[in-house]
Amino acid sequence: MQQPSNRVIVTVIGEDKVGIIANVSTLLAEANANIVDISQTTLREFFTMIMLVDMEKASVPFDELKRRLNSKGEAMGLRIDAQHEDIFKFMHRV
Numbered sequence: 001m002q003q004p005s006n007r008v009i010v011t012v013i014g015e016d017k018v019g020i021i022a023n024v025s026t027l028l029a030e031a032n033a034n035i036v037d038i039s040q041t042t043l044r045e046f047f048t049m050i051m052l053v054d055m056e057k058a059s060v061p062f063d064e065l066k067r068r069l070n071s072k073g074e075a076m077g078l079r080i081d082a083q084h085e086d087i088f089k090f091m092h093r094v
Contacts, residue, residue, distance in 0.1 A: 006056040007036065007085040010069060014078030016047040024051070024080065027072055032059040047078075052085070 012024060021040065028035060033053050040049035055062060066082045073080030 005085040006054055008033075008053050008055055008062060008065075008082045009085055010049075010051040010053055010080065010082045012040075012047065012049040012051075012073070012078055012080050014047055014073075014076070016042050016045055017076070020047055020076065020078065021049065023072060023076060024049070024069070027068055028053060028065075031065050031068070032057055033065060053082075 010024070010028070012020060014020075021038075025035060028051075033055055034057065035051055036054050037052040038049065039051075040047070042048075055065070058065065060068075062082070062084065069080045069082050072078075
């Protein structure tokens with residue numbers, strides 16, 4: 001049986017504004033969660049970002065990190081969410 005992944009997918013969607021990447025990456029750094037990969041784009045006024053984050057050495061459990069990300073999103077007028085990599089892969093398989 002394959003070990004569950006320690007990685008999570010963080011998605012950010014909303015109106016583009018200064019500080020989105022800085023705020024999200026700071027929150028992850030404070031939780032000692034390592035950003036493995038990041039992709040972001042702006043389509044006109046809309047900002048989208050997907051991050052692959054390693055939680056192996058994180059100082060908070062996944063549920064707490066997800067809560068913090070959701071809260072940060074609400075404060076910034078964005079939708080920020082996190083899913084375990086395994087669940088993300090399962091939901092988006094072809």
